[in-house]
Amino acid sequence: MELRQLTYFEAVARYGGFTRAAERLHVAQSAVSAQIKGLERELGTPLFARTTRRVSLTEAGELFLHRVRRALDELDGARGDLADLAAVLGGRVVIGATAVVGSFDLPGALARFHARYPGVALSLRSGLIAGLLADLDSAEIDLVVGPVHHDLPSHFSAHRIVDEEMKLILPPGHRLTRADPVRFADLGTESFVCLSAASGLRAILDDAATRAGFQARVPFEAHSPASVRELVGAGLGVALLARSAAVAPGPAVAVRSLRPAPLHPPIGLIHHRDRRLSAAARACRRHLIAL
Known part of the structure; x- marks a missing residue:
């Protein structure tokens, strides 16, 4: 059984005749007829009922068509997978x-x-x-x-x-290191270190401060979470940071939870x-x- 035989068989079933199938496949009708006859001999049963006016599937042909289409779909999928793999490589x-x-x-x-x-x-x-x-x-x-x-x-x-979760970082020895969690309202008089005003972290800080009843003062802007931590470690302010950045290797800082805790996006x-x-x-x- 050859792939070409299966392709020709599916085309004849799809287009309802040998002539139209041959036109769609861009081959001679005699070639289609020969391949289908060979397939029927191999299977030992007729797949099509032929009359002078029309061609229709036999019961065996109906059963066989279901399997053939599934096999051809799988083959198309395999070709696509191989093409994707070549593109990936x-x-x-x-x-x-x-x-x-x-x-x-x-x-x-x-x-x-x-x-x-x-x-x-x-x-x-x-x-x-x-x-x-x-x-x-x-x-x-x-x-x-x-x-x-x-x-x-x-x-x-x-x-x-x-x-991810949000944490407060404080300079070593800061007055609030004795509290855990720290009430956000107790940060109203603090200077904050943060990323730029256009950053997501700054939006989280401003929103949390507003909810706590004050406007956060940010005299120190940094270009990265690591820089935020360096400035806090030097005693220039406090900061909100994602937990992964707060506990990463770097200058010594105190890491505390907050109440209420601002939500960090996933x-x-x-x-x-x-x-x-x-x-x-x-x-x-x-x-x-x-x-």
Whole structure:
């Protein structure tokens, strides 16, 4: 039994005759007829009832057609998988990531992807979430790993990876280190260190302060969570940070819980909803969300 015989058989059944099937297949009608006759001899039963006016499936043909179409669908799927694999092996993926990715081991995940697909040109950019989303919007990067804020634009799609929580960090010896949790209302007289006014972290701080009845004073702006921690460690203020950044190696700071605790957005994998990912980027996305 040959693939060509199955393809010709399915075409005759689909188009209701040898002539139309031959036209669609761009072959001679005699070739189609010969292949079908050979298939029927091999199976030992007629697949079509032929009259001078029409061709119709026999009961055996109906049963056989179901199996043939399933086999051809599987074959088409296999061809697609192999085409995707070929594209992945020679593809390129650019990932943007914020400094805060919670407990997600992004370096380890990328290392495992690189070991599986060594031919993929894999690169990583870091930055704040707003800038990375702008790069995603302009197609400069393929995927973003970072906090998924509630106001994420609708043309982005996000898959949650891990949860994260917010902590307060204080300089060593600060008056509030004796309390745990710290009441947010008790921070009204403090100087805060934070990321830029356009950052998601600043929006969380401002909202939490407003709910506590005061306006947060931010005399010190930093470009990264690590810089926030350095300034707090030097005694220049207090700060809100994601737990993963608060307990990371760095200058000594006191880490405390807050009451009420501001919510930190979950860490997710974000891609552009309206732009089709390349085969390599799709493979990378599947790899990252499967971990």
